[in-house]
Amino acid sequence: MRQDWEPEDLIEVWTLLEDDMKRVRNKSGATRLGFALLLKFFEVEARFPESAREVPATAVEYVARQVKVPAGAWAEYDWQSKAIQRHRGEIRAAYGFRANTEEDQDRLAAWPATELCPVELSRDRLAAAVVARCRNDHVEPPAPGQVRRLVGKAVKDFEKRFCRSTLDRLGHATRSRLEDLIAGDGTEQGADGNGRRPGAGGRTSPS
Secondary structure, X not given: OOOOOXXXXXXXXXXXXXXXXXXXXXXXXXXXXXXHHHHHHHHHHOOOOOOHHHOOHHHHHHHHHHHOOOHHHHHHOOOOOHHHHHHHHHXXXXXXXXXXXXXXXXXXXXXXXXHHOOOOOOHHHHHHHHHHHHHHHOEOOOOHHHHHHHHHHHHHHHXXXXXXXXXXXXXXXXXXXXXXXXXXXXXXXXXXXXXXXXXXXXXXXXX
């Protein structure tokens, strides 16, 4: 998420609406501010922040004023507590999302390998497509680091299948020549049979 927000952008994106305020009413202190920030962050990114530092400081201050909690309370929000797990579940439900599973991650790795990699190998664009697919399916995407690993696996799987299918289409003679090249010691004989490459110098002086 970008860290620089103009005042008009803060108002448009980070303002707590009526339904948002209803969800924070039964919370107080750091819990109230933490929930509100996770709620608005998820609305923008369709995922939760990996750490407190990922939430823009200007957004923390703006949301803190709305919920009437000091902005410093954000540092007290416990990222390992059962409370944050409940908050995440409540926020997913509010937006109609569900947590991703191992099966989801397997599908997310297989999908770009078969559908996207044949026409796109930019890992950044593949990662963006994976996140967009999750949003479209209302599944919370994996953390950015995990998305990059899934994309890396998808690219490797595609490259392996591509090489295997290409090799399967080659004739027996061509495959044998390639295998000989791979198994060779890297030296090539020139046209004169003396192991010199064409144009590799070594002009003989006249006798």
